[in-house]
Amino acid sequence: MDYARPTELEEALLLLKQKPWTVLAGGTDFYPALGAGPLKQDVLDINGLPELAGITETDDHVAIGARTSWTEIIRHPLPPAFDMLKQAAREVGSIQIQNRGTVAGNLCNASPAADGMPPLLALDARVELRSADEGQRLVRLSEFVLGNRKTALRPGELVTAVHVPRHATAGRSSFVKLGSRRYLVISIAMAAARIALEGERIVEAAVAVGSCSAVAQRIEGLEQALIGRYISNISELVADYPLSELSPIDDVRGSAEYRRLGAREIVERALLQAAFTDAERGVAA
Structure with missing residues (x-):
């Protein structure tokens, strides 16, 4: 099995273009699923991509980077419209899981019981997706998660952020x-x-x-x-x-x-x- 840890986003997108990878961020779902067994798929570790972490604000939206942890969401100063997301963040497993688990991982796992989904839906969130060939596109969260463990991710795409439009804050x-x-x-x-x-x-x-x-x-x-x-x-x-x-x-x-x-x-x-x-x-x- 191949393991890659790119340090630039473009490098990660080029790797995703070459073949399918399992994307690793917080790993709070990935490692328990392995159990005691070895890796069974190629792993693309995105933890070396600093541009995918943190929360930034523009005139149009609040952007939550794909690698942003639940603890970061709890601690970041946000308007009261985000209180529900902070409250949900405190429900994501233990404090250790909140420290490692990521927003994008919670959405891409596409569990019906994903704690982040209801508050982000109520914030009218969009998912930012990027690929080497098609560049960037935004998909409404309601159209991104398609079913149990199913998403609208296309081959070669990576979730890079979640956008909350200003009108929903x-x-x-x-x-x-x-x-x-x-x-x-x-x-x-x-x-x-x-x-x-x-x-x-x-x-x-x-x-x-x-x-x-x-x-x-x-x-x-x-x-x-x-x-x-x-x-x-x-x-x-x-x-x-x-x-x-x-x-x-x-x-x-x-x-x-x-x-x-x-x-x-x-x-x-x-x-x-x-x-x-x-x-x-x-x-x-």
């Missing part, structure tokens, strides 16, 4: 995860919500649910129902909405019915937490 946000215990657990259901307010009226809403379909879903019907309504209407609107975008399954973590009921509850909680400050909800600091 308004308002406050929250992330709620339902699991069988408090920490270090794969989610049964999870929800991310972002809302922007004028007074107590909702002028913008984004809601996404994970672990209740093969791919995390934006709940667009509920988003439309929320716009123009008051925050005091949130619980009523969530209770009445059918959540038809979801297609949960039965598995060892929970039944489809339990997931659907849990999703409704955590969507309501995420929206209320985004709408009200802790002080307004009567939560002690």
